[in-house]
Structures are given as C-alpha cells and as structure tokens.
Amino acid sequence: MKLHLSTPPNRLIKADIEITGSxxxxxxxxxxxxxxxxxxxxxxxxxxxxxxxxxxxxxxxxxxxxxxxxxxxxxxxxxxxxxxxxxxxxxxxxxxxxxxxxxxxxxxxxxxxxxxxxxxxxxxxxxxxxxxxxxxxxxxxxxxxxxxxxxxxxxxxxxxxxxxxxxxxxxxxxxxxxxxxxxxxxxxxxxxxxxxxxxxxxxxxxxxxxxxVESDWSSASYFYSILALCEIGSEIKLSAYKKNSLQGDSVLADIYEDFGVQTSFSDTHILLKKIGNHQQKELQYDLANAPDIAQTIAATCFGLGVGCHLTGLHTLKIKETDRLEALHTELGKMGANISVTDKTLTLMPSSTLKKDVAIDTYNDHRMAMAFAPLALKTSLYINDAEVVSKSYPDFWKDLQFLQLAVREAE
Structure with missing residues (x-):
C-alpha cells in the first residue's frame, strides 16, 4: 500500500489520542x-x-x-x-x-x-x-x-x-x-x-x-514531531502514560522542549502543547539509551530546517533495516545535507524540502512513521505504508483523526 500525505489547510491541531500498550x-x-x-x-x-x-x-x-x-x-x-x-x-x-x-x-x-x-x-x-x-x-x-x-x-x-x-x-x-x-x-x-x-x-x-502495560512512548514520538511542526497553540492529549515510566523513550518529554513542545503529566495521560518555536540552529543528543527515537528526531530537525548531531546509534545498523543508511538515503532524497557513520548522524541546517518524494520504508515501521509528520511541511508518498502494523496498527487512522490528508495513492 502506497499512501500520499499532504499538508492540512489548518496546522493548528487539537486532539485526544489513545495509544496501545508499549x-x-x-x-x-x-x-x-x-x-x-x-x-x-x-x-x-x-x-x-x-x-x-x-x-x-x-x-x-x-x-x-x-x-x-x-x-x-x-x-x-x-x-x-x-x-x-x-x-x-x-x-x-x-x-x-x-x-x-x-x-x-x-x-x-x-x-x-x-x-x-x-x-x-x-x-x-x-x-x-x-x-x-x-x-x-x-x-x-x-x-x-x-x-x-x-x-x-x-x-x-x-x-x-x-x-x-x-x-x-x-x-x-x-x-x-x-x-x-x-x-x-x-x-x-x-x-x-x-x-x-x-x-x-x-x-x-x-x-x-x-x-x-503503559502506552508506548516510541509511538508518542511521532505526535511530539507533529506538534513541533505545527503552529503555536496546538495540543494533543495522549493516553495512557505515567510520569515515572519504565521506558527509556520517555526522554522525549525533555528533548522536545528544545522544539517548543511542553509535556504535562496527569494520572492517566500526557498533554503535549506547542508553546514556542525552536531556539537553536543545531542540536546535539546522545541517544545511546533511546536509539528508537533517532529517526523521529532527525526527521523533525529536517522539517524545521534545524541541524543536529546524534550519537550513540551503534545498534541501529542491525534493526529491521540499517536505519542510519536508510535515513541517509531517504532524507537525502528530500533535499537534506546529511552524513552518517556506523554510530552517528549529522544533519546540516537547510531550508530545502522537496515535494512529492516517495519514501521507501525498508520493512521498517519506524521509517514510515518518522517521515509522516513531514506532511505538515510538504506533500510526500510513503511506500509499503502497512508496515506500521509491526508496532502501531492504528497509526494512519490516528493521523486522519488529526485532519492530516492521508489517502491511498494509485
């Protein structure tokens, strides 16, 4: 299944999403x-x-x-x-x-x-x-x-x-x-x-x-990315999460403050609010303890024209695909100036964002979901989009609930 994603007319988003267990x-x-x-x-x-x-x-x-x-x-x-x-x-x-x-x-x-x-x-x-x-x-x-x-x-x-x-x-x-x-x-x-x-x-x-089972923080990362690319004032409530999480990817709450996304905790959910814009031109993160969010962060930075240097990524080469090379190829197709080693990724600041590029997913659910938020900045295609069922079967349905234009391509 090939999907076409396009920029919604209104980039001010307000929604409640319930995410399946981790x-x-x-x-x-x-x-x-x-x-x-x-x-x-x-x-x-x-x-x-x-x-x-x-x-x-x-x-x-x-x-x-x-x-x-x-x-x-x-x-x-x-x-x-x-x-x-x-x-x-x-x-x-x-x-x-x-x-x-x-x-x-x-x-x-x-x-x-x-x-x-x-x-x-x-x-x-x-x-x-x-x-x-x-x-x-x-x-x-x-x-x-x-x-x-x-x-x-x-x-x-x-x-x-x-x-x-x-x-x-x-x-x-x-x-x-x-x-x-x-x-x-x-x-x-x-x-x-x-x-x-x-x-x-x-x-x-x-x-x-x-x-x-607490809901999945890796799945939450795509909504952090969406908010980072949205207009100030957007907010998404995600269930069911807790403040003292066992999941390493909960570091998202701290990282995405750099992108102007604030996280508030309640007993059963988190409320994400876009309260400002990113302040820095280049960001650096050691993701050795949370490598699964590297793709999301790289795509967010690219969508915002922000540079980043990500380290601690040595396990990504033996995942569903070689995720570092996959990012290098697919972000490069969209116009990114990106370089990778066997354990790092460096993205240069850039305003280039090509339109209607077809993103290959390499049998990797996270490639499909990490690139999807870029639809808030440009239209794109996602090849083999059904791969998201590996971890988040309802992903495309939830994106449509956010009023993103998601349709099956010819």
Missing part, C-alpha cells in the same frame, strides 16, 4: 506470564510483534516464524532454551536471517542450553532443544542491544539457581535493562543491579499479579 513492555510481560501463569496483563499492545510473541510462547515443537520481530527472536531464544521438552526451529524474514544472535546463543550455551544453527553460523534460523539450565554465572558485552541482556534476565527467576550476569565494558540502553528489572520486581522476583553485575534470585511461584 510493545517493549508487552513482550516482556507475555514472557513472564508464560513462565508464571498467575500473571494477567492489561493494556496489551495490539502490534504485530506482540501477536507474534504471544503465538510463539504457545509453541512447544516445530517451526516458529516470527517474521520481522527482532524482540521476539531474542526473547523466544532464551525462553525456549530454558523450557525442558521443547524442540523448535526459530526463524523469521529474510532480514531476520541477517541479524546476529551469536552473542546470545553463546551465553545460553554457557548456561547449558542446546542450540544449533540451521544455516549460517551466528544467525537464524536456529534449532533449540529446551533443557533445565543449572549454571548461574554468565557474561555479555555491555554495549550490545539490551534485548540480548533482557532475554537472559526474563528467564532468570525461573532458573533453578537464578542468574548472575556480568556486563563487560560500558553499558548502553540502561533504561531497557531497568524496564526488565522493574517488571521482575513487580512480580516479586528479587534482583539487584550494582556496577556491571546484575543478580536475579530464583522464584518458583508468583502470587496472582496484574501487569498493566
């Missing part, structure tokens, strides 16, 4: 519920990724195809490895077979698991024969994707001896690790995070517990 929290909660059936979940994400995760957790034997869901690949690897009696082949899309899992597989093998590569060493598909894992100590590089780390932490309380995980080097994506540990604390699993060592004690049973 994909990250939902996937963690689903795995914990599979380990401890006394857990129930509220506000579960309606994303493709959560559906794939839920389906995979119900499988004991045969092939599990998680399509483009990288989180499910990492989390299910740990889950199946720790479940005695399971015998599954875990696979996914062509892109998924190019995304490395070796670091996680090696760690699980050191804990006693039985995992073999079906094709290429270090990459899916993988054959997993579940076993009882008795080893307690293992280490991982500290600068890898937090999903590898969380995969081990989530199964840790179900292991006979728990887990002592040493992170070697400088730790990145700390908020996602803390999100996992926060959920473990909610179910009563004793854990600690001191220096570079995380300990999780074994827990055989969990009392009846309700895990309420």
């Amino acid at each position: 994909k990250s929290e939902s996937n963690r909660s689903l795995l914990l519920r599979a380990l401890y059936p006394n857990i129930s979940i509220k506000n579960l994400s309606n994303s493709d990724d959560a559906k794939v995760m839920e389906m995979g957790l119900q499988t004991r034997k045969g092939t599990v195809d998680i399509h483009h869901a990288g989180t499910a690949m990492r989390f299910l690897t740990g889950y199946f490895a720790s479940q005695a009696g399971t015998d599954v082949t875990l696979t996914g899309s062509q892109r998924m077979t190019e995304r490395p899992v070796k670091v996680l597989v090696e760690a699980l093998r050191r804990l006693g698991s039985d995992i073999e590569y079906e094709k290429n060493e270090g990459y899916p598909p993988i054959r997993i024969k579940g076993k009882k894992l008795n080893e307690r100590r293992v280490s991982l590089p500290a600068d890898i994707s937090s999903q590898y780390i969380s995969s081990l932490l989530l199964i840790a309380p179900s292991l006979e001896n728990g887990l002592e995980l040493e992170l070697v080097g400088k730790i990145t994506s700390v908020p996602y690790i803390k999100m996992t540990l926060g959920l473990l604390s909610e179910i009563g699993a004793v854990n600690s995070f001191k220096g570079n060592v995380i300990k999780v004690e074994p827990k055989t049973m969990v009392r009846p517990t309700v895990l309420t």
Whole structure:
C-alpha cells in the first residue's frame, strides 16, 4: 500500500489520542506470564510483534516464524532454551536471517542450553532443544542491544539457581535493562543491579499479579514531531502514560522542549502543547539509551530546517533495516545535507524540502512513521505504508483523526 500525505489547510491541531500498550513492555510481560501463569496483563499492545510473541510462547515443537520481530527472536531464544521438552526451529524474514544472535546463543550455551544453527553460523534460523539450565554465572558485552541482556534476565527467576550476569565494558540502553528489572520486581522476583553485575534470585511461584502495560512512548514520538511542526497553540492529549515510566523513550518529554513542545503529566495521560518555536540552529543528543527515537528526531530537525548531531546509534545498523543508511538515503532524497557513520548522524541546517518524494520504508515501521509528520511541511508518498502494523496498527487512522490528508495513492 502506497499512501500520499499532504499538508492540512489548518496546522493548528487539537486532539485526544489513545495509544496501545508499549510493545517493549508487552513482550516482556507475555514472557513472564508464560513462565508464571498467575500473571494477567492489561493494556496489551495490539502490534504485530506482540501477536507474534504471544503465538510463539504457545509453541512447544516445530517451526516458529516470527517474521520481522527482532524482540521476539531474542526473547523466544532464551525462553525456549530454558523450557525442558521443547524442540523448535526459530526463524523469521529474510532480514531476520541477517541479524546476529551469536552473542546470545553463546551465553545460553554457557548456561547449558542446546542450540544449533540451521544455516549460517551466528544467525537464524536456529534449532533449540529446551533443557533445565543449572549454571548461574554468565557474561555479555555491555554495549550490545539490551534485548540480548533482557532475554537472559526474563528467564532468570525461573532458573533453578537464578542468574548472575556480568556486563563487560560500558553499558548502553540502561533504561531497557531497568524496564526488565522493574517488571521482575513487580512480580516479586528479587534482583539487584550494582556496577556491571546484575543478580536475579530464583522464584518458583508468583502470587496472582496484574501487569498493566503503559502506552508506548516510541509511538508518542511521532505526535511530539507533529506538534513541533505545527503552529503555536496546538495540543494533543495522549493516553495512557505515567510520569515515572519504565521506558527509556520517555526522554522525549525533555528533548522536545528544545522544539517548543511542553509535556504535562496527569494520572492517566500526557498533554503535549506547542508553546514556542525552536531556539537553536543545531542540536546535539546522545541517544545511546533511546536509539528508537533517532529517526523521529532527525526527521523533525529536517522539517524545521534545524541541524543536529546524534550519537550513540551503534545498534541501529542491525534493526529491521540499517536505519542510519536508510535515513541517509531517504532524507537525502528530500533535499537534506546529511552524513552518517556506523554510530552517528549529522544533519546540516537547510531550508530545502522537496515535494512529492516517495519514501521507501525498508520493512521498517519506524521509517514510515518518522517521515509522516513531514506532511505538515510538504506533500510526500510513503511506500509499503502497512508496515506500521509491526508496532502501531492504528497509526494512519490516528493521523486522519488529526485532519492530516492521508489517502491511498494509485
């Protein structure tokens, strides 16, 4: 599906939007519920990724195809490895077979698991024969994707001896690790995070517990971007959010102050208001703890003619696509003066904003959604727009609710 987005006649927006539960929290909660059936979940994400995760957790034997869901690949690897009696082949899309899992597989093998590569060493598909894992100590590089780390932490309380995980080097994506540990604390699993060592004690049973999933902050980022590109006085209320969020992307509330967007918290929602215009010509952010919002910020800056230098982006090269190269290509098509390395992005200030450019999405939901707010500045096309269902199936409907002109192209 190809969509055409055009600038609305009125760029003063006022609306209420309800966003589905966080994909990250939902996937963690689903795995914990599979380990401890006394857990129930509220506000579960309606994303493709959560559906794939839920389906995979119900499988004991045969092939599990998680399509483009990288989180499910990492989390299910740990889950199946720790479940005695399971015998599954875990696979996914062509892109998924190019995304490395070796670091996680090696760690699980050191804990006693039985995992073999079906094709290429270090990459899916993988054959997993579940076993009882008795080893307690293992280490991982500290600068890898937090999903590898969380995969081990989530199964840790179900292991006979728990887990002592040493992170070697400088730790990145700390908020996602803390999100996992926060959920473990909610179910009563004793854990600690001191220096570079995380300990999780074994827990055989969990009392009846309700895990309420906060709405997704990554999804909120696109509305922050929309407001940054709107007229002063625009406001959007987003539900359901909390001030002390477990999600690292909640840093949006601070970052978008630089774009004149103010965030007010209530018990159940956040109110975003456009109260001013950006003041600086060039912005700098270290996004090591929130890399998923890099695309949104880069697109916002481009739409405003603001330069930016984004660092801490080393994990973006192994996402649904190489997000840094994708940004370089697609923003470049729209007229941006942009350069990238393997972990940084630099955008020069520019007033160039080409019209009716067709943006390729590379099977990446965030490419489609990050570029969509630019419709407030120019008309554009989004190719393969249905990719948003990976994390936010209602995205295009919600944009139409904001009176943005979204129509299917010929």
